[in-house]
Amino acid sequence: MRDLTVFLALTWSLAVFLIVMGYRTVRTYHITQKRLYALGSVGITAPKKWLPFDLVHTIRNTWSQGQNAAALKLRMSEYLIFLAAAFVVPAVIGFIVRGLIGGVILGVLGIGGMLLYFRFMKQRYLRLAEQSLPDFLRGISGALRAGTSLTQAMALVSKETPDPLGSEISRVLRRESFGFSLEQTLDELTTRIPSKDLALAVMVINIQREIGGSLADILENIVSTIVARQRLAQEVRALTAQGRMSGWVLTALPFFLGLAIWFINPTYMAPLFHTTVGLIMLASAAVSVAIGGFVINRLVRTPEL
16 A cells, blocks of 8 residues: 555656646747747748637736746746645545545645745745845945946846846846836836835835936935834844744644544544534634634734834
């Protein structure tokens, strides 16, 4: 049984990998065909447009301009494939070990774990970008005082700015060179990096381009405000770190411990699922844990700064 489980897990992983690689190859081919047709190459027919083509195109554009594509470096199709694999592989293992119920439980845990991992990656991406923002704005302010334009200043400073902010600024400059306006690309930047500090800087830049003024002085004032806000937020997170971790552990521990005992010895947990008293105890425990987790989360939640 154990060998079969390992074999199925490896087989599903290999199948998902082949599907992803095949899809990327086909997509690259279709993109090449569209570009050749746009250039007027001989022998290239127009790409077919299905009825929901516009809707799919809109969804893909929204995805490419959002935080998921920026932080995870994944296309929408790859994102969905990873979620499907995170559900299917544990579900197959759980079905082999504990039947349909075990498969559903492990599948839900698998997709939940993948979503938590994606959320962690997006939070890490946002945190790294916010850490680089003050130095980036200081560099732009210094370059503006030296006599360069805003676009030239952004190009110079972006080369010295660490990722992910440096790469995102380079993307803004590339899109501007393709004909997009700077205001439009900066607004898209605030969508890919949903930071209040960055949104404040972009708003100031857009207003200054319309009404004029010393952008270097304004950016220096913004930098001091951003640094003070980040320092205060870090202090609050440090003071509430133990409480937040306690809330996560106390909320998740009963559920994971109960599932572990059920998978190891189902007969030990049978009275909870097959008797009226057991079901009442399960419902009461779930409600109590949910209320306790909510109260702890509200107590240690970082205020909006």
